[in-house]
Amino acid sequence: MSVSKTWVVIIGMTLATLLPRVIPLLLLPGRRMPRGIERWLSLVAPAIMAALLAPELLLVRDTLEGPAFSLFNLNILAAVPTFWVAWKTKSLFGAVATGIAASALLRLAL
Template sequence: MEVRPDIFLIIFGAALVTFLPRVLPLMLLSRIAIPEWGMRWLSYVPIAVMAALVAQELFIEGGKFAALSTNVELIAALPTFWVAVKTRSLLGTVVTGVVSLMLLRLLF
């Protein structure tokens, strides 16, 4: 199989663009001692990203705020959130969310 130079350059460029943003911060930050306040601040990044993703799925539909009365995903999120807070179990949270949404879609 022959590899055309333009296809090779596209693949190499895509690999470089994917590789550099992941490796450069790792290389730079491994040599620097991050202060305690910085580490505390960084510990909130995953929570903030997850909250933004979940909020967008629950509250926005078609680029606009979803109506709360017809939003079955939001209604299913309530028992799911409760189970997540009470049990701290990922499996329990996922199962509760899936079952809640399945039952709500079955009923409505």
């Protein structure tokens, strides 16, 4: 692939990522929104987190290949103690450390 094409892609991607990030924050704050919309927006955060997480857990996929469904994969097993620690301690650091340790130990054990 040529160097110039890579940089054309980078510049195009910069616009494609920057505009959705910045425009709402320049236009929306200070505007009065109906309470219903504010309540809907407060539910966007958990919905996005779950939408990012669920395929990572349930569908093991290679970056370059298509999705492959497999239940009882290591990710699901490692998620069990991670969920538990995250819920009990409310510590983000604890959740990440538990997840990494569980994943490594499971790989050693199985």
